[in-house]
Amino acid sequence: MPNRTDGPDAEISLPVVVDNYRALGAFAPQTECGAVVKADAYGHGALQVSKALYAAGCRTFFVAYPHEGMEVRKAVGDDAVIHVFNGITETDCPLFEAARLSAVCNREEEIHLWLSSGLQTGYVLHFDTGMNRLGLNSDQVSDIAALTKQHPPTLVMSHLACADQPQNEMNAKQLDRFRKIAQHFPSARKSLCSTGGIYIGPEYHFDLLRPGIGLYGGGPARPPGLKLTPALTLTAPILSVFDVGEDETIGYGASFTVKRPMTLATVALGYADGYLRSASNFGFGMRNGVPCPIMGRVSMDLITVDVSDLEERPSPGDRIEFIGPKAGLEIQAEAAGSIGYELTSRLGGRICKSWRTEE
Numbered sequence: 001m002p003n004r005t006d007g008p009d010a011e012i013s014l015p016v017v018v019d020n021y022r023a024l025g026a027f028a029p030q031t032e033c034g035a036v037v038k039a040d041a042y043g044h045g046a047l048q049v050s051k052a053l054y055a056a057g058c059r060t061f062f063v064a065y066p067h068e069g070m071e072v073r074k075a076v077g078d079d080a081v082i083h084v085f086n087g088i089t090e091t092d093c094p095l096f097e098a099a100r101l102s103a104v105c106n107r108e109e110e111i112h113l114w115l116s117s118g119l120q121t122g123y124v125l126h127f128d129t130g131m132n133r134l135g136l137n138s139d140q141v142s143d144i145a146a147l148t149k150q151h152p153p154t155l156v157m158s159h160l161a162c163a164d165q166p167q168n169e170m171n172a173k174q175l176d177r178f179r180k181i182a183q184h185f186p187s188a189r190k191s192l193c194s195t196g197g198i199y200i201g202p203e204y205h206f207d208l209l210r211p212g213i214g215l216y217g218g219g220p221a222r223p224p225g226l227k228l229t230p231a232l233t234l235t236a237p238i239l240s241v242f243d244v245g246e247d248e249t250i251g252y253g254a255s256f257t258v259k260r261p262m263t264l265a266t267v268a269l270g271y272a273d274g275y276l277r278s279a280s281n282f283g284f285g286m287r288n289g290v291p292c293p294i295m296g297r298v299s300m301d302l303i304t305v306d307v308s309d310l311e312e313r314p315s316p317g318d319r320i321e322f323i324g325p326k327a328g329l330e331i332q333a334e335a336a337g338s339i340g341y342e343l344t345s346r347l348g349g350r351i352c353k354s355w356r357t358e359e
């Protein structure tokens with residue numbers, strides 16, 4: 001982005017992603033650890049993240065779309081497997097062939113398509129065990145096993161609905177259903193866990209883990225001893241610093257009324273950059289370890305924060321952190337009524353992203 005006026009920056013640390021990948025792998029040492037890099041690696045850059053993880057030994061990647069798989073293929077060697085969660089259509093077949101992608105079949109029609117396509121890379125069966133979102137119907141497992149007997153899948157998978165709540169009884173129910181399905185496909189590898197599932201217990205691990213958010217340092221509460229670090233730091237520059245007195249209001253809709261004289265700073269970051277508008281009056285920035293609460297509404301290009309508590313009055317050009325070591329991803333997301341997944345995957349085109357390759 002040449003000649004850009006100072007604007008929001010996201011710095012992504014690839015060594016941190018690799019450390020998180022290794023920590024998750026070490027937590028389940030008997031099981032291969034894959035990497036979910038859909039949605040541009042949750043906003044962290046699929047090309048850069050895949051390249052770093054491939055160099056660290058990761059050989060199985062998951063994306064949602066074949067065009068995402070093409071991007072990942074550019075970053076990884078021929079020996080890496082790239083699975084496409086959202087399945088396959090007739091028009092996509094050339095992409096699957098060109099990038100040697102593996103389709104996750106979620107409907108019987110997709111299995112027929114794969115079997116008749118002549119594609120050589122192997123395919124996956126995804127059974128729905130209780131999420132009721134996407135996947136083959138568990139009741140049809142015998143028919144599907146018969147259908148795939150000549151050309152069995154390489155992987156059989158399912159997805160947990162409540163992986164972020166280890167105590168939820170849905171988990172055991174889905175595990176039980178998945179075990180019964182797995183018996184029908186003795187030659188295939190099995191996969192059940194996203195990040196949260198890894199923490200529930202080893203009986204959930206099977207042959208292959210599918211963490212996404214954990215690689216980026218977010219997601220549900222972690223078991224003691226497992227340390228993951230946020231990989232992305234989002235900062236925005238201050239454009240203006242000013243004082244307001246009692247009874248003044250701030251921003252669109254005058255949604256905040258000043259109760260005591262305050263020093264405010266307006267920064268270059270807004271919902272057009274993917275920052276959540278629901279953070280209005282709830283989110284916060286951080287500067288020098290001090291929280292700077294968001295005052296009034298998040299607008300398209302601007303956010304106003306309270307900098308009254310800073311020891312030193314900041315100046316235009318100084319930066320405020322909105323996601324990072326001080327402004328924790330999940331805390332920040334929760335303040336906006338959302339989750340870390342949404343916050344990073346939405347970070348948009350005006351944010352200047354850069355990648356750190358060394359610690």
Ligand SMILES: *Cc1c(COP(=O)(O)O)cnc(C)c1O
Pocket residue numbers: 036038085159193194195196210211212213214219
């Ligand atoms: C996105 C996704 C994952 C990764 O989930 P995280 O919670 O980010 O670890 C795993 N499996 C499937 C099917 C997914 O759609």
